[in-house]
Amino acid sequence: xxIAVIGGGINGLCSAWRLAKSGDDVTVxxxxxxxxxxxxxxxxxxxGGLRYLETGQFLLVRExxxxxxxxxxxxxxxxxxxxxxxxxxxxxxRPMWMLAVGMKLYDLxxxxxxxxxxxxxxxEQVVTLAPTLKTDDLLGGFRYHDGxxxxxxxxxxxxxxxxxxxxxxxxxVAVGSVSPDGRLTLATGEPLAFDQILxxxxxxxxKLLTDSGIEPxxxxxxxxxxxxxxxxxxxxxxxxxxxxxxxxxxxxxWKGRTLIGTTEVRQPLDAPIACSDEETDYLLKAYNHxxxxxxxxxxxxxxFAGIRPLVKSAGDPTRARRDYAFQRNGKxxxxxxxxxxxxxxxxxxxxxxxx
Ligand SMILES: Cc1cc2nc3c(=O)[nH]c(=O)nc-3n(C[C@H](O)[C@H](O)[C@H](O)COP(=O)(O)OP(=O)(O)OC[C@H]3O[C@@H](n4cnc5c(N)ncnc54)[C@H](O)[C@@H]3O)c2cc1C
Numbered sequence: 001x002x003i004a005v006i007g008g009g010i011n012g013l014c015s016a017w018r019l020a021k022s023g024d025d026v027t028v029x030x031x032x033x034x035x036x037x038x039x040x041x042x043x044x045x046x047x048g049g050l051r052y053l054e055t056g057q058f059l060l061v062r063e064x065x066x067x068x069x070x071x072x073x074x075x076x077x078x079x080x081x082x083x084x085x086x087x088x089x090x091x092x093x094r095p096m097w098m099l100a101v102g103m104k105l106y107d108l109x110x111x112x113x114x115x116x117x118x119x120x121x122x123x124e125q126v127v128t129l130a131p132t133l134k135t136d137d138l139l140g141g142f143r144y145h146d147g148x149x150x151x152x153x154x155x156x157x158x159x160x161x162x163x164x165x166x167x168x169x170x171x172x173v174a175v176g177s178v179s180p181d182g183r184l185t186l187a188t189g190e191p192l193a194f195d196q197i198l199x200x201x202x203x204x205x206x207k208l209l210t211d212s213g214i215e216p217x218x219x220x221x222x223x224x225x226x227x228x229x230x231x232x233x234x235x236x237x238x239x240x241x242x243x244x245x246x247x248x249x250x251x252x253x254w255k256g257r258t259l260i261g262t263t264e265v266r267q268p269l270d271a272p273i274a275c276s277d278e279e280t281d282y283l284l285k286a287y288n289h290x291x292x293x294x295x296x297x298x299x300x301x302x303x304f305a306g307i308r309p310l311v312k313s314a315g316d317p318t319r320a321r322r323d324y325a326f327q328r329n330g331k332x333x334x335x336x337x338x339x340x341x342x343x344x345x346x347x348x349x350x351x352x353x354x355x
Pocket of ligand 1: 032177204
């Protein structure tokens with residue numbers, strides 16, 4: 001089959017790779033360069049997503065944990081297992097027993113993982129692992145493992161696998177509109193025809209449908225997430241609660257520096273995707289709340305931001321959000337949402353729908 005994939009993020013590239021390996025003739029259309037949008041602005045985690053346990057999304061967590069392990073095995077030079085410390089304070093919104101249940105469940109859902117199981121830590125053990133953490137009302141904590149990746153380089157590696165499998169990647173070629181009969185029109189006005197079109201334009205998938213006069217079945221809520229990279233090295237990866245909030249944030253080692261993120265700010269799709277001063281303050285404040293060696297804006301070497309497409313049903317936008325969803329219109333299949341970690345699982349599902 002001749003297949004057009006719109007979007008050169010990780011979901012588009014993984015889908016193109018899978019389809020080309022099963023014999024399809026695949027062309028990827030990317031309006032900018034591949035791996036330059038959301039997929040290169042992630043928290044760099046290959047993870048099941050501990051917080052999804054709170055909303056009962058066990059199947060999603062199980063799938064993501066398997067995919068985490070698969071990425072670690074597939075690309076060992078661009079990924080690594082990452083031990084993460086979860087300190088628990090008297091003021092923590094989640095009590096020790098609840099976190100202990102969560103950790104057990106996470107281990108259980110990970111099945112026969114090569115990564116070590118989680119462990120409960122005493123207050124002293126937490127301090128030994130992260131000596132600059134404030135200890136005032138520290139009770140103890142947990143240590144668990146997930147994966148870390150270089151998202152952009154790993155995605156470029158997937159792009160290379162695509163090319164080797166025969167995929168044609170057209171960069172700086174924007175698609176203006178798509179049609180259920182397999183025709184698409186480039187932004188230049190050039191018409192092209194395919195047996196199948198996959199709209200995998202990430203946060204822009206809904207817009208491509210509406211620009212094409214097709215009613216989207218799902219709504220994408222656009223939520224910006226920003227990160228800071230600060231100069232100091234990170235003594236241990238941390239998962240922490242934002243003070244006074246149930247939100248969590250990460251403090252992670254990143255190329256000899258420390259990565260802090262992320263935020264959640266609703267924004268219009270066409271607003272600039274950049275870390276605001278308020279988000280910078282929010283992240284610095286959250287970090288300093290827990291650390292005895294405070295950091296300031298002067299320590300920041302880089303900031304970056306991406307937009308999460310949160311999927312809601314168009315019929316009932318208040319319904320629980322989903323990780324990803326598909327919409328079929330004749331020869332056009334659109335993907336709404338989809339995590340980095342689960343991009344190959346999503347590609348497998350797409351392949352099954354097409355073949
Ligand atoms: C702050 C943040 C942190 C995250 N952290 C993690 C994490 O740690 N782990 C994890 O698993 N997931 C994480 N995610 C989620 C993950 O990054 C995204 O779900 C994933 O990268 C989405 O990939 P995508 O290919 O669907 O979209 P994108 O990477 O956005 O790719 C879509 C592409 O489509 C192109 N495009 C759009 N319209 C057109 C058009 N008309 N014609 C041609 N091309 C077009 C765009 O230029 C873009 O390159 C995070 C997300 C955010 C925002």
